[in-house]
Amino acid sequence: MKPRHRAPCRPHHDVEVQDEAGQVLKRVRLPEGMAGISRFHELVARFVAEDAEPSDVLVCIETDRGPWVRALRAAGYRVFGVDPKQAARYREILSSSGAKSDKGDAHALADMLRTRRRQLREVAGDSEVAEAVKVVTRAHQTLLWERTRHMLRLRVALRDYFPAALETFKPLGLTSEAVLKLLAKAPTPASAAKLTISQISAALKGRRDIAGKAEAIQQVLRGEHLGQADLVTAAYAASVRALVAVITTLNTEIKTLEGEVEAHFGRHPDxxxxxxxxxxxxxxxxxxxxxxxxxxxxxxxxxxxxxxxxxxxxxxxxxxxxxxxxxxxxxxxxxxxxxxxxxxxxxxxxxxxxxxxxxxxxxxxxxxxxxxxxxxxxxxxxxxxxxxxxxxxxxxxxxxxxxxxx
Incomplete structure (x- = not known):
């Protein structure tokens, strides 16, 4: 006998229990949390022999991580995580009508595990250190992707109303601390044209040839360029200030998480x-x-x-x-x-x-x-x-x- 289990992104879990022949023994909906996992253990106990091992229980679930997966593995069950796309393709094999329900998904997963177990990947038992590394590295990479998205939005905005800033700041990197400081201080063409050499040099602190770069930046910002009406420019400037604030915060958190990544990674034996x-x-x-x-x-x-x-x-x-x-x-x-x-x-x-x-x-x-x-x-x-x-x-x-x- 092999209990099957499905965990959709809802505060409940639809469960279907099948035997080796595919006969449905029980269908039930369990709540999230400790109450749900306790009832799941009770359900399993009703259909397995007293001398059965926990590894005799096979569980198919539409995810490979989370508290429920961890609890199921801790109980000794063999857990198989199925990709949602793989589950959807198998559901089409069972029914061509296109109908979909949580109960039907639980049935599809149960039948998939019974008939195609060798094609499924058992959820790996990674160490706690590896799981911790995954959490911080994924968070770090997600913030990097988010920063790139906001940088692209910033580039589009500058191209539409302040092309001189885009031309000047792009070689420095739109997410660099220097560029963010200058845009925060002077987000409009008029305010940027008033920047002094000392103000620009202060933002470029730590770079090579500060004097030369500051003079070149000032020269471009004070030149004549196409732009927008004053009212439209003010609106663009407000959006740029918001983007600058978001990217600045992301830079800080990315640096913090990078330290966490290195610390957790350093603890791993590999x-x-x-x-x-x-x-x-x-x-x-x-x-x-x-x-x-x-x-x-x-x-x-x-x-x-x-x-x-x-x-x-x-x-x-x-x-x-x-x-x-x-x-x-x-x-x-x-x-x-x-x-x-x-x-x-x-x-x-x-x-x-x-x-x-x-x-x-x-x-x-x-x-x-x-x-x-x-x-x-x-x-x-x-x-x-x-x-x-x-x-x-x-x-x-x-x-x-x-x-x-x-």
Missing amino acids: AEIMLSQPGLGAVLGARVLAEFGDAPGRYACAKARKNYAGTSPITRQSGKMRTVHARFVHNDRLVDALHLQASCAILHDREVRAYYDQLRARDVGHNAALRQVGNRLVGILHGCLKTRTHYDQTTAWSHRSQDLAA
Whole structure:
């Protein structure tokens, strides 16, 4: 007997219990929190033998994290997390009418676990340290993405009413402290034209050639440029002040969270191995660790880790036609981290650069080459974690030397 469970984004959980033959034994709706999980344990006890082990109970749930998942795993149940898109596709197999309900979703998950268990991924038992690293790294990256969104809004606003500021400040970085200070002090063309060399220099503190940069900025801001009517300019200035305030706050919190990322990552036993990999620093290494997780045995081989990372290609074949494509369904955060790792690695590791150049010589595009570099680096990381050894350039790329010698 295998209880199945579904946890939608609502303050309740629809549960369906099925036996091995697919017969529905019980349907029930449970509340959130301790009351719900207690009733779930009571429900399980009604349908399992007295001498049954907790691992005999299989639970299918439409998420892989959260208090309920943690409580279910703590009880010893085997928990399988299903991607919502995967669940939706299976629901279409069971019914072509398009009807949808929480009760129907619970039935679909129960049937999926009974018939396609081998195709589902069991929720990994990551360590508490790895879970903590994931929390802070995801929060840090989310704030970075939010800052980019606000920066793009700021750029659009400046382009529409203050193109001189965009031309002047863009090389400095619109999210830099210097630019934010100047925009906060002078958000309109008229006020910016009144900025003195000393005011601009104070904002540029810590940069090279402050005098030269300050003079160039002042010269551009005091030139003649196209603009908007005074009333419209004042409205734009109000929106820019708000954006500047938001980005300034984000900068502060990003810096704070970066310290938390480094602190939590430093506590993990795999931190030194991750940092030995080409292209990985503390923040990027923490992201890779967090998204891969550290549950023992989660990846049976390097190929399994590459497939999860989304760096390995997929093959589509129909008759005599055979094509190879990049994977479009993947963990966006992990793919982003591995892309950044490959970009950094080709600049600092000669063997990685040689592999990249070899791909480019075969007319492989830049992004496709970086994806293949990232795929190779994932395999190297898997080997290092499996053998508990640091990255060694000679060992990792020995096959290339053998191929050249041959």
